[in-house]
Amino acid sequence: MAPPKKKHASGQPCIIPGGFAVLSLKFSSDSPAQHKVYVKEHRVRAEKNSHRPLDRTLFVLNIPPYCSEAVVRELFSQFGCVQSVELRDHPGSVQESAPKLSKFFRPAEKTGFKVGYVVFQDSSSVNSAKSHPDDSPLVVCTEERPVKTGVQKWIHQYSETFIKPDKLQQIVDSFMEGYDKRKKEEEQRQRNEAEQEQEDEEGWVKVTKGHKGAKARPHSEAANKRTLQKEMRKKKRKELMNFYTWQQRNTQKEHIAELRKKFEEDKQRIALLRAQRKFRPY
Structure with missing residues (x-):
């Protein structure tokens, strides 16, 4: 493992239960108070993506609110070249499929302590951290890297809420161009699939090949509509058969009830005849 460029104190790292190493932060060099953050190598087997490689990602807890992604990048860059930094409110898997919104349309971020994922370009940087x-302690605010807090931070956030119309128009135009491009590509793909899945003179239909183990079927809107109609017809036939079955079963129950009623009446008539019978020898 290559030693870090910055010379550290002669002390030993502090390891707490859970495998976390304790790092001390000072807002400025003359600040008497220190803040503790907890770092650990990110190892989650269920998470399989290229954004957080298991051998080069550092998981950080208890990041203070005044540390942005740029500040965290500068703090951990002394241990090695930082590839990416991600700050979140809670630990969780990365959302690759979620669309990336512009800063003008993002919801307001929650202010509070956060968790972070720091990805280095070299795996030895994780061990150095x-x-x-x-x-x-690591110093957050320096002359080369000033960090705004208090009134200065509020003024900066307030000025950032004003959007320049020309910049907003550029972002909207670029988004609409990408949207139109994706729309045309989707329409072209649907037309190509519809042409491939048209029936020939003998009634054969060419279907597209799905993934391994899946049953090949046409993947077009027309084919899906035909399949849906077929399922609806099958469901109606089943409901009609069930209705006839219920009607036959009800008829049988009524017939059995009538037979039982007639049997009881015959029993009463026979008992009455036996009671009225008299002995007449002559």
Whole structure:
């Protein structure tokens, strides 16, 4: 493992239960207070994506609100070249399919302590960050890297709420161009599939090949409509058969009830005849 460029104190890293290493933060060099963050190598077997490689990702807890992604990148860049930084409110898997919205249309971010995922370009940087001694705090705000807080931060956030019309128009135009392009590609793909799945003179239909193990079927809107209509007809026939079956069963029950009623009447008539019978020898 290559040693870090920055010389650290002679202390030992502080490891707490759970495998987390403790790193100390100081807002400025003359600040007496220190803030603790907890780092650990990110190892989640269920998460399989290229955004968080298991051997180069550092999981960070208890990141203070005044540390943005740029600040976190600068703090951990002393351990090695940082590829990407991701801050979240809660730990979780990355959402690759979610569309990336512009900053003008994003909901307001929650202010509070966050968790972070720091991806390095070299796996040795993760070990360097974990082995950093606790008695050598990292400085957040320096002359080269000033961090705005308090009134200055509020003024900056308020000024950022004003959107320049020309910049907003550029973002909207670029989004609409991409949307129109995707729309045309989707329409062209549907037309190509419809042409491939048309019936020939002998009634054969060419279907597209699905993934391995899947049953090949036409993947067009017309084919899906035909399949839906077929299922609806099958459902109606089944309901009609069930109706006839219920009607026959009801008729049989009524017939059995009538036979039982007639049997009881015959029993009463026979008992009455036996009671009225008299002995007449002559």
